[in-house]
Amino acid sequence: MARFQLPTLLLLIATVPLISALHDLAGDFLRLPSQASTFLHDNNEGTRWAILIAGSNGYWNYRHQSDVCHAYQVLRKGGLKEENIIVFMYDDIAYDEENPHPGVIINSPNGENVYKGVPKDYTGEDVTVGNFFAALLGNKSALTGGSGKVVDSGPNDHIFVYYSDHGGPGVLGMPTSPYMYASDLIEVLKIKHAAGTYKSLVFYLEACESGSIFEGLLPEGLNIYATTAANAEESSWGTYCPGENPSPPPEYGTCLGDLYSVAWMEDSDKHNLQTETLHQQYELVKERTSNGNSNYGSHVMQYGDIELSRDSLFLYLGSNPSNENFTFVGRNSLVPPSKAINQRDADLIHFWDKFRKAPQGSPRKIAAEKQVLEAMSHRLHIDDSIKLIGKLLFGMKKGPEVLTSVRPAGQPLVDDWDCLKTLVRTFETYCGSLSQYGMKHMRSFANFCNAGIHREHMAEASAQACTNIPVNPWSSLHSGFSA
Numbered sequence: 001m002a003r004f005q006l007p008t009l010l011l012l013i014a015t016v017p018l019i020s021a022l023h024d025l026a027g028d029f030l031r032l033p034s035q036a037s038t039f040l041h042d043n044n045e046g047t048r049w050a051i052l053i054a055g056s057n058g059y060w061n062y063r064h065q066s067d068v069c070h071a072y073q074v075l076r077k078g079g080l081k082e083e084n085i086i087v088f089m090y091d092d093i094a095y096d097e098e099n100p101h102p103g104v105i106i107n108s109p110n111g112e113n114v115y116k117g118v119p120k121d122y123t124g125e126d127v128t129v130g131n132f133f134a135a136l137l138g139n140k141s142a143l144t145g146g147s148g149k150v151v152d153s154g155p156n157d158h159i160f161v162y163y164s165d166h167g168g169p170g171v172l173g174m175p176t177s178p179y180m181y182a183s184d185l186i187e188v189l190k191i192k193h194a195a196g197t198y199k200s201l202v203f204y205l206e207a208c209e210s211g212s213i214f215e216g217l218l219p220e221g222l223n224i225y226a227t228t229a230a231n232a233e234e235s236s237w238g239t240y241c242p243g244e245n246p247s248p249p250p251e252y253g254t255c256l257g258d259l260y261s262v263a264w265m266e267d268s269d270k271h272n273l274q275t276e277t278l279h280q281q282y283e284l285v286k287e288r289t290s291n292g293n294s295n296y297g298s299h300v301m302q303y304g305d306i307e308l309s310r311d312s313l314f315l316y317l318g319s320n321p322s323n324e325n326f327t328f329v330g331r332n333s334l335v336p337p338s339k340a341i342n343q344r345d346a347d348l349i350h351f352w353d354k355f356r357k358a359p360q361g362s363p364r365k366i367a368a369e370k371q372v373l374e375a376m377s378h379r380l381h382i383d384d385s386i387k388l389i390g391k392l393l394f395g396m397k398k399g400p401e402v403l404t405s406v407r408p409a410g411q412p413l414v415d416d417w418d419c420l421k422t423l424v425r426t427f428e429t430y431c432g433s434l435s436q437y438g439m440k441h442m443r444s445f446a447n448f449c450n451a452g453i454h455r456e457h458m459a460e461a462s463a464q465a466c467t468n469i470p471v472n473p474w475s476s477l478h479s480g481f482s483a
């Protein structure tokens, strides 16, 4: 045996440049034999680390925490250790009174319980931007609350970050205040890179307008490869929602997952990840998430050091040994759903489902009706106020144009992020919280900044547009400003 190994080895080394060249020509359609890829990676594998974060709470947002629990199972089956996976989730779903199966969370209609064994590192009010950044940077002294687990990584290590939530242009939601702004996230990634505490980092991001988090902001050379569920201007989509096919079991009444998220995870559940590259998964997830280019889909994007996508998924996610014979076949074995629900409407779907099913005149029906009305009145108030502020600042004709204009691809949303945050706080002072729905208007605030609007102009216009803050939990500022 030993006599055959040396020539094989030499052949392998000799063909490496050729293989790279072919990759350049042919994308990633060329597949290395699994032994070869194991050999190539074994020497510098380092430790695999992961941070998983669900940025929402509430049963109507079931899917984000469900996505994150599922991701945890993928990584554990792949061989990552619990001590290397840091989970951020509010943890109010498994035992919510609406959950028909207490203590169980599923991520697909016939899925297994993905809640089992998920560590409670950062839950409830400890799911904060500050703790997420501290955990990623491995800075224990910057933590407040939580398990104290951080990414204590070294220069040979690989880091995987997965985030699932609502978002808006330049912003990602959190179950606490403030939300996460793209500029702050990019800054933290730069600090992490400068600390020299990873070899490469992969970021998978599910949120509306998620492309805007990296577009024109994430430079090359940080050894970071990111993919996002949507481009910078569109929503991302919930899936396995009531009324869809396939739909959740009828007792659920909420979406079980998100389209991009279940696409990468259901692919990872099946395949031998030693032989599948990040690029191959990107192509597959892109196809499934575009949903046949229907109105119920979004454009998966990639950012940063794209050449990292030649790495095998194994480097980041490990691989489930029982999948060793399920190699990547280059086409979708997974059927896209018949339709999907815009992330921003998923809460209404839940309230409506609850209303529809509750017996006539029951307290439950009355409560559901109140929830629908409160959510709708918040939306109307936010939409109308911003439209009016646009007109007050720029006139009847130009106002609507400024609100919706989009910078060319490759440019960041805004030049002055402090201005963006200031205008958000000013708006919220007079008009109430933006909340998860209101994040969709972040581009309008950005455009105000890009047009030179200052806090004083914004305060004046906001005071004129909003004579009071509507009384409903969405508009309430009880948990603080979102910026």
Ligand SMILES: *[C@@H]1O[C@H](CO)[C@@H](O)[C@H](O)[C@H]1NC(C)=O
Binding pocket: 139, 141, 142
């Ligand atoms: C860790 O966080 C603390 C508190 O925010 C800060 O003072 C310190 O500089 C940070 N340390 C490093 C190495 O970044």
Ligand SMILES: *[C@@H]1O[C@H](CO)[C@@H](O)[C@H](O)[C@H]1NC(C)=O
Binding pocket: 321, 322, 323, 324, 325
């Ligand atoms: C994969 O296939 C090989 C060869 O048929 C077999 O020996 C091995 O047990 C299979 N692995 C799994 C996990 O089924």
